[in-house]
Amino acid sequence: MNKIKKILELKNPVSISELDPNFKSEVIAHPDARGLAACFSCGTCSAGCPIHEVFSEYSPKKLAKMVRLGMRKQVLSSPYIWYCATCHNCEQRCPQNVSFFNVLNVLKNMAAKEGYAPSAWVEQTKQVVKTGIVFPTEENWIKKREELSLPSLKEDHPKLKKIIELTGVNKIKPRVDKE
Amino acid sequence: MNKYALFLGCTTPTKVLQYEVASRWVCKYFGIELIDIKDFVCCGMNQVNLSIETGLLMAAMNLALAETRGLNILTLCAACTGALAEAIERLEDKATRDEVNEKLRDIRLEYKGKVKVKHISRVLYEDIGVEKIKREVKRDLSGLRVAPHYGCHYLKPRSAFEEFEKPDNPKTLHELISATGAHPIEYETLGLCCGGKAFPVSEDLAHSLVQKKLDDFMNKEVDAMVLQCQTCYLMYSDQQKKIDEEYSKYNLPILLYPQLLGLALNANPIKELGLGLHRISPDKILAKIT
Ligand code: SF4
Ligand code: SF4
Numbered sequence: 001m002n003k004i005k006k007i008l009e010l011k012n013p014v015s016i017s018e019l020d021p022n023f024k025s026e027v028i029a030h031p032d033a034r035g036l037a038a039c040f041s042c043g044t045c046s047a048g049c050p051i052h053e054v055f056s057e058y059s060p061k062k063l064a065k066m067v068r069l070g071m072r073k074q075v076l077s078s079p080y081i082w083y084c085a086t087c088h089n090c091e092q093r094c095p096q097n098v099s100f101f102n103v104l105n106v107l108k109n110m111a112a113k114e115g116y117a118p119s120a121w122v123e124q125t126k127q128v129v130k131t132g133i134v135f136p137t138e139e140n141w142i143k144k145r146e147e148l149s150l151p152s153l154k155e156d157h158p159k160l161k162k163i164i165e166l167t168g169v170n171k172i173k174p175r176v177d178k179e
Numbered sequence: 180m181n182k183y184a185l186f187l188g189c190t191t192p193t194k195v196l197q198y199e200v201a202s203r204w205v206c207k208y209f210g211i212e213l214i215d216i217k218d219f220v221c222c223g224m225n226q227v228n229l230s231i232e233t234g235l236l237m238a239a240m241n242l243a244l245a246e247t248r249g250l251n252i253l254t255l256c257a258a259c260t261g262a263l264a265e266a267i268e269r270l271e272d273k274a275t276r277d278e279v280n281e282k283l284r285d286i287r288l289e290y291k292g293k294v295k296v297k298h299i300s301r302v303l304y305e306d307i308g309v310e311k312i313k314r315e316v317k318r319d320l321s322g323l324r325v326a327p328h329y330g331c332h333y334l335k336p337r338s339a340f341e342e343f344e345k346p347d348n349p350k351t352l353h354e355l356i357s358a359t360g361a362h363p364i365e366y367e368t369l370g371l372c373c374g375g376k377a378f379p380v381s382e383d384l385a386h387s388l389v390q391k392k393l394d395d396f397m398n399k400e401v402d403a404m405v406l407q408c409q410t411c412y413l414m415y416s417d418q419q420k421k422i423d424e425e426y427s428k429y430n431l432p433i434l435l436y437p438q439l440l441g442l443a444l445n446a447n448p449i450k451e452l453g454l455g456l457h458r459i460s461p462d463k464i465l466a467k468i469t
Contacts, residue, residue, distance in 0.1 A: 133189035
């Protein structure tokens with residue numbers, strides 16, 4: 001009985017005043033997230049999601065529902081939306097052709113603009129501008145490539161720098177998590 | 180003669196050089212000419228996290244670089260394959276292509292929509308063929324039982340690979356392995372993701388996925404896993420090593436497909452296949468080959 005009570009007591013109840021009725025249409029306005037309108041919460045996406053399997057609190061179905069309810073802040077600030085392993089299972093199996101994988105990318109893009117991007121991805125983008133790849137140059141692999149008679153890698157990519165600056169993605173700041 | 184622009188990606192040429200070495204050797208063996216394009220950059224896959232637009236632009240930039248030279252692209256990484264193939268699909272739409280080309284014009288590039296991208300395994304499967312590979316085998320690998328792992332982006336998004344193979348119950352890597360004489364095993368978690376793209380954000384979650392698959396091999400008498408992506412490789416090899424520091428239960432050698440094929444073709448394991456660079460010693464495998 002106590003257990004049931006505990007389940008019924010919502011940990012962080014959401015009040016209606018906190019909901020953003022425009023959030024759903026804002027998300028669906030992006031062509032990649034258009035399919036979300038057809039979601040009927042069957043849960044097939046979560047059932048096939050490897051991250052959900054090892055960490056049940058991460059749930060594509062739940063996130064899809066939260067978007068449709070207008071839980072803007074809770075969705076965009078959630079660290080979970082960044083846990084996706086990009087396996088495409090949710091998209092492959094959805095009976096409604098929602099492509100949750102793409103919806104999630106739209107959500108991540110929105111979250112990044114609002115300052116919630118994990119530093120790992122922000123750093124990678126900064127790095128790519130410098131070396132053209134997601135890693136800084138290291139003496140150790142330059143040497144190894146020479147030893148193995150592999151061609152050297154070009155380290156300077158001004159063209160890439162230019163197009164990245166055009167998109168403004170290099171200006172995104174990483175999230176600061178308060179304890 | 181087969182000729183492709185070699186798309187190395189970020190991780191293979193810096194952290195998994197053995198994959199590059201073995202791939203170049205195998206391609207040379209079969210007369211597949213590889214052209215290095217120094218201006219290639221990251222495929223854009225991870226940038227999609229922050230900006231779908233940026234990811235697509237980076238992929239388009241790479242496609243345009245190959246197209247200008249009249250070449251199709253051969254990839255080594257499953258994720259680069261998926262990202263570039265998805266970009267090709269998106270850029271079939273004229274409006275999207277025009278939008279992207281307007282930005283590419285700033286760096287004097289244009290993508291007309293004429294490039295194909297193929298992963299090295301697919302090139303071996305389609306351009307060379309399983310029968311030809313079988314005829315070339317020089318050493319006996321029949322003592323090896325190996326677990327194939329395809330890599331999520333090798334066949335997904337599905338629409339981008341429909342004409343090659345569907346991701347639900349894939350067989351091509353199994354067939355490529357059989358062609359070398361080694362035995363590919365069937366196992367329950369075949370489709371399970373390596374967790375590589377979750378790793379930068381959560382090592383624990385990624386480790387859970389790695390363990391789940393490696394646990395599946397316990398008591399199955401598996402000699403090695405055979406992969407076709409350097410990110411999957413780093414997860415199952417280097418991260419396995421890290422997990423084993425605590426649990427010491429796996430010690431499973433990991434091979435990249437061109438290395439297995441190279442062994443069957445009697446390549447020098449160290450010089451031509453880079454087997455000396457492995458974190459988990461492949462000696463157990465070499466001992467079983469005659
Ligand atoms: S599988 Fe598709 S329809 Fe079902 S809950 Fe997930 S997104 Fe919605
Ligand atoms: S793509 Fe992401 S959300 Fe979808 S099933 Fe895979 S890990 Fe889960």
